[in-house]
Amino acid sequence: MDRPELPLPQLHAFVVLAEELHFGRAATRLGIAQPPLSQQIRRLEDKVGHALFSREPGRVALTPAGRELLPAARHALAGLAEGLAAAREAGSGRTGRLRIGFAASLALTVLPGLLRTFREHHPAVRLDIREMTTTPQLAALHDRTIDIGLLREPPATETELGFETVLSEPFVAVLPSAHPLAAQRTVRVEQLADSPFVLLPRAVGPGLHDRITGLCTAAGFTPQVVQHAVEWQTVCALVETGLGVSLAPESTRRIRLEGVAFRGIEPGTARTRVAVAWRKKDPNPLVARLLSALGQDPPDRPR
Structure with missing residues (x-):
């Protein structure tokens, strides 16, 4: 069964008249003439099926049906006002939820400062932070399960997503402390040719994986990978062993x-x-606000 359409203008007129108990004063408060006010009340009474006001010369009073409707009408109008205010806040980017995917190693670099800056300027926004490697982040952006990604080595060809560099970071050699090369200040990549490697699997971050193996190829060897690990914390722990x-x-x-x-x-x-x-x-205004917090203003960012 279809529910009747909520008559919000009629409810508004009803509440004002219930508060004034005078058609002239209620009409003035609503900014309308008395005949349109009377029509609004009659339409509402038709929907209810009962009179809401008793009308006697010089006196207007709520009927039992009117007294019963008044709290619900006030609640409906207050809920609408709150909803409109919340919608305006969300539409302006002052409230809402922002879902951010990030590569675990970025918790050691850009992520803490970014979140601190963003929260200082947008304390009412709820941040949903998800630790994810690059490939799952790209899939989540396409699936709309995250709004922003912080990742390494984004793909070169991508039509639906925008990318902007926020950090260019050098590589280091990660060695067991007992390794002979640990005694050196710096290591030439070719010196690692005879050592087994622990690396991230290509599936979780093909761009970064290819950058690392490309360094080895440029140095004249293919790394002998004996173990894969998804996170750098685990990679380093395995190197320690x-x-x-x-x-x-x-x-x-x-x-x-x-x-x-x-x-x-x-x-x-x-x-x-x-x-x-x-x-x-992406129409979410919070995306543009977070990009601003990163100091980014690329031409194709959402507005």
């Missing part, structure tokens, strides 16, 4: 493990790109 060595973003230096040595590499020009990612046509 002596299982192998790795090449990693410099931010992994902040992972404090006694049995691991981090050394700069040569060539020192090798770097990994950290980017913010978003849907180009």
Whole structure:
């Protein structure tokens, strides 16, 4: 059975008349003439099926039906006002929810400062932070289960997503402390040719994986990968056991493990790109506000 349409203008007229109990004063307060006010009340009474006011010369009073309707009418109008205010706040980007995916290693670099800055300026926005590697972030952006991604080595060809670099980070060699190369200040990549490697699997971050294996290829060898691990914390822990060595973003230096040595590499020009990612046509105003917090204003960012 269809529910009757909620007569909001009629409810408004009803509440004002119930408060004034005078058609002239109620009409003036509503900014309308008395005949339209009387018509609104009659229409509402037709919907209810009972009179809401008793009308006697010089006196207007609520009927039992009117007294019963008044609290519900006030509640409906208050709920509408609150809803409109909340919609305006959300539409302006002052409230709402923003879902952010981030690569775990970025908790050691850009993420803390970004969240701190954003929360200072948008304390009413609820942030949903999700730790995800690059490939799942890209899928989540397409599936609209996150709004912003912070990832490494974004794909070169992508039509629906926008990317902007927020950090360019050098690589370091990750070595067991007992490894002979740990005694050096810097390590040439070719010196790692005879060591087994622990790396992230290509499936979770093909761009970063290819950058690392590309450094090895440029140095004249293919890395002998003996173990994969999804997170850099795990990679470093496996290196500490002596299982192998790795090449990693410099931010992994902040992972404090006694049995691991981090050394700069040569060539020192090798770097990994950290980017913010978003849907180009996303209407969520919070996306644009977070990009501003990152200091980004790319031409195709959402407005």
